[in-house]
């Protein structure tokens with residue numbers, strides 16, 4: 146049984162790598178057309194009405210969630226996965242507290258953009274502003290990025306000198322600390338009561354909003370997917386540059402890299418900061434769309450889910466981690482029976498994937514080889 | 528030790544351009560202790576620009592440790608290393624690499640999952656100015672040299688117009704420094720791969736290269752950092768005589784390219800054939816220094832090293 150599974154698996158893997166090879170061999174203009182078509186499909190997705198494919202929609206089942214809303218969540222998770230992939234997949238730093246940066250991004254827009262936040266109320270009192278005043282949504286974007294990036298640097302500065310497991314423990318603690326601070330610092334964050342009226346592109350949530358309303362979620366998805374595409378573009382630029390090479394070199398052999406002139410600490414810190422900024426940005430989008438956040442939304446299980454998206458999808462490969470994120474966000478929504486046993490099914494799926502495909506579903510080629518070789522070594526040493 | 532060396536089998540030494548040379552590296556009374564083990568005991572020697580210096584000694588003599596001190600992997604317990612007049616000891620490896628010292632490793636340490644070309648490009652990166660912001664936004668523009676401009680290759684039609692537009696844009700706005708650096712790095716890396724003789728394996732991941740090619744790749748990667756001094760740690764380990772002959776030529780060529788070479792090697796034939804001067808270590812202490820001829824006649828060296836290897840054979 147297991148052998149048969151492995152055999153089909155091997156065949157499928159061969160087919161997959163065939164696709165990747167053929168894709169890379171295509172002329173540039175054909176790839177451009179392919180990418181353009183794919184992007185067009187992404188934008189069309191919330192309108193999906195092609196007969197025969199409508200079953201994909203989450204609202205095609207009883208009590209299913211808004212299709213565009215689910216797509217929005219998928220997009221947010223893809224953004225998270227891309228950011229975490231920079232840290233875990235490229236630079237090889239195990240970060241188990243990624244939710245912390247997500248929360249910081251979310252709280253940035255909540256604390257500064259919502260009229261209900263104690264911070265804005267304090268500003269209104271101190272500077273004698275109108276009670277409707279709050280920091281504009283557009284200004285909250287750089288604010289969220291800056292705050293999460295800074296927190297990434299502050300966390301990374303002392304901890305990136307640690308290696309391996311120690312870093313994982315420290316980051317796990319960081320994620321929890323952020324949540325606990327958000328819950329206990331009632332005077333600033335409203336504590337467990339949370340913050341409502343978080344603004345979107347059109348300002349505070351209200352029935353008058355024309356585009357980014359609470360009912361029609363398509364524009365939210367389009368906004369999120371635009372951000373995702375921009376970030377994919379940016380991270381690709383880094384991956385295919387000196388920076389990406391340095392990350393790989395650090396992951397492979399940090400000491401040799403140092404002797405070859407790679408400033409390991411600097412590039413690890415950059416990876417951490419970039420990952421943090423992307424996490425913050427996704428938290429920002431999440432909070433804007435949700436209009437309400439409270440600390441319980443940022444618990445450690447979500448951190449683990451984030452790492453799972455990266456590992457299941459294929460650590461180190463952007464396409465892979467994006468696929469993993471979509472899978473973990475979409476499946477429980479479409480197949481509701483899964484969602485009831487979500488964590489059981491999830492744990493089971495993880496085990497199956499890790500047994501049959503330890504490199505992830507769409508692995509980076511490098512990682513795939515690394516793990517295959519490790520498997521070989523293990524056999525030899527037995 | 529498998530290599531038996533006798534004075535008869537030695538090739539004649541052609542001393543390369545004599546005359547006073549500039550002092551490049553100075554190791555001054557360096558002591559390094561690992562707990563109770565004294566790995567280096569008041570070792571002092573100097574390397575002059577343009578020479579090939581051999582560093583020999585029996586196993587465990589402290590040769591690799593000496594490299595580790597020079598490249599910042601270990602900090603000496605006492606004593607100093609100076610390179611081109613500047614202090615080396617106490618600095619971090621990346622900084623020392625930029626000062627102009629590079630090395631290969633006795634136990635090969637490539638980046639196994641990166642291609643040969645990428646391995647070498649990591650070396651070239653140590654001279655690059657672009658970092659995260661530059662690679663991301665590419666706003667820093669430089670005026671390209673004529674040969675760096677985009678070429679107009681198409682005969683006619685839309686493609687030609689497009690190429691002309693790109694060329695004009697590059698002339699007016701310049702090209703991003705990042706892109707120029709990236710192109711130059713690739714070109715230089717390919718050239719270095721050709722130099723060490725493995726250009727055909729450029730896109731192979733390092734782990735899949737043969738043992739000898741991995742050693743050659745390490746040399747190419749070390750050269751890519753544009754070192755003034757390149758330290759080779761047993762580059763001939765595991766080589767057959769034909770390969771050793773090639774390596775001998777390669778080392779001379781490296782010197783002719785303007786690098787100073789420090790060579791650790793157990794094969795005495797190779798050491799005698801290529802070095803201008805030899806320093807001998809035993810148990811962390813320098814026991815002799817001089818021309819290969821002088822050193823191989825030194826009774827202490829014969830007792831410590833050659834004698835031992837003859838006995839062993």
Ligand SMILES: Nc1ncnc2c1ncn2[C@@H]1O[C@H](COP(=O)(O)OP(=O)(O)OP(=O)(O)O)[C@@H](O)[C@H]1O
Nearest residue numbers: 561564566584585586587588589590591592593633
């Ligand atoms: N990191 C370390 N910790 C403790 N002792 C070390 C360390 N590195 C080297 N030594 C010791 O220092 C001494 C010199 O070792 P080194 O590797 O420099 O020898 P070597 O001359 O390169 O020998 P070989 O010809 O075998 O490569 C040895 O006794 C070794 O055990």
Ligand SMILES: [Mg+2]
Nearest residue numbers: 590591592633
């Ligand atoms: Mg050694």
